[in-house]
Amino acid sequence: MKWTVKIERIDEAGNLHSTTVGHIERPELTSEADLGLTHDDGKYLIRRVQAEVAQDQVHALISKVRSCRCCGHLRSIKEHRRRRIDTVFGHLRIHAPRFEACGCGRPAASSPMAVLFPHRATPELRHLQVRLGCKFSYQQAAGILNEFLPELSCFNHATTRNRVLAVGKAIEAETRAEIAEKPKVEKPVDHMTVGIDGAFVKATRSKNQRKNFEIVLGRIETCGRQEKIFAAVRDLDDLARERVRSALRSAGRGPATNLTVLSDGEDAMRLMAGQWLNGRVEHPFALR
Numbered sequence: 001m002k003w004t005v006k007i008e009r010i011d012e013a014g015n016l017h018s019t020t021v022g023h024i025e026r027p028e029l030t031s032e033a034d035l036g037l038t039h040d041d042g043k044y045l046i047r048r049v050q051a052e053v054a055q056d057q058v059h060a061l062i063s064k065v066r067s068c069r070c071c072g073h074l075r076s077i078k079e080h081r082r083r084r085i086d087t088v089f090g091h092l093r094i095h096a097p098r099f100e101a102c103g104c105g106r107p108a109a110s111s112p113m114a115v116l117f118p119h120r121a122t123p124e125l126r127h128l129q130v131r132l133g134c135k136f137s138y139q140q141a142a143g144i145l146n147e148f149l150p151e152l153s154c155f156n157h158a159t160t161r162n163r164v165l166a167v168g169k170a171i172e173a174e175t176r177a178e179i180a181e182k183p184k185v186e187k188p189v190d191h192m193t194v195g196i197d198g199a200f201v202k203a204t205r206s207k208n209q210r211k212n213f214e215i216v217l218g219r220i221e222t223c224g225r226q227e228k229i230f231a232a233v234r235d236l237d238d239l240a241r242e243r244v245r246s247a248l249r250s251a252g253r254g255p256a257t258n259l260t261v262l263s264d265g266e267d268a269m270r271l272m273a274g275q276w277l278n279g280r281v282e283h284p285f286a287l288r
């Protein structure tokens with residue numbers, strides 16, 4: 001059996017544009033495997049739909065930005081380029097022209113597509129890569145993406161690693177800025193509960209890791225706010241204590257917030273929690 005899949009768009013003037021995005025061929029139903037589309041059929045179709053939708057969007061944007069913002073004249077195209085953008089539904093090669101300077105004196109800007117897509121990937125795909133890259137090895141994360149997303153074999157561990165590291169750098173910059181500024185907490189919470197624990201990571205004696213270290217992990221709970229988690233490397237990171245305090249501030253801890261710390265009662269952890277969290281600490285559930 002055969003089908004043709006079309007998408008239709010109605011433009012602002014009310015005109016209908018119909019485009020064939022693909023054809024499907026499936027056998028008549030004689031076994032359970034014959035029912036509906038296959039995974040590959042789905043990937044093929046969604047990739048084609050994505051390409052069509054994106055092309056229409058790009059075309060509309062280019063038409064809009066081609067007019068000079070100062071005088072309204074249509075600028076000449078200096079250079080036709082293609083820019084590769086990764087999306088969850090396939091890799092696109094979009095039209096990314098550069099325009100000549102306008103006669104009115106407005107200088108030539110860089111390609112509007114380059115400005116719009118500095119990361120060459122949609123945020124949705126980057127978030128997906130980061131989420132998987134945090135849970136699996138970079139290699140496994142790339143394998144999962146290749147398995148389920150259209151256009152195989154284009155995701156690799158290096159892209160996944162780079163995107164995870166980019167997010168890590170952004171979080172680091174944000175945390176350091178918060179620590180440097182220590183902004184006043186707006187609407188501090190009355191009470192905050194922090195569960196805190198530590199985990200030792202043994203040295204592998206490789207050139208990358210020669211020392212054992214301890215990671216301090218915690219969960220912050222406050223009434224009416226989303227819970228927040230934090231982690232810091234205890235001895236190797238000079239900013240560890242400040243990171244934890246920063247996490248508490250951004251969760252709403254003000255000078256008058258009543259803080260309860262839950263730990264397993266281990267002496268070193270109790271001591272550290274007391275020092276790092278600036279007093280006002282209780283240990284109502286010493287488990288040992």
Ligand SMILES: [Zn+2]
Pocket residue numbers: 068069070071072073102103104105106
């Ligand atoms: Zn102009």
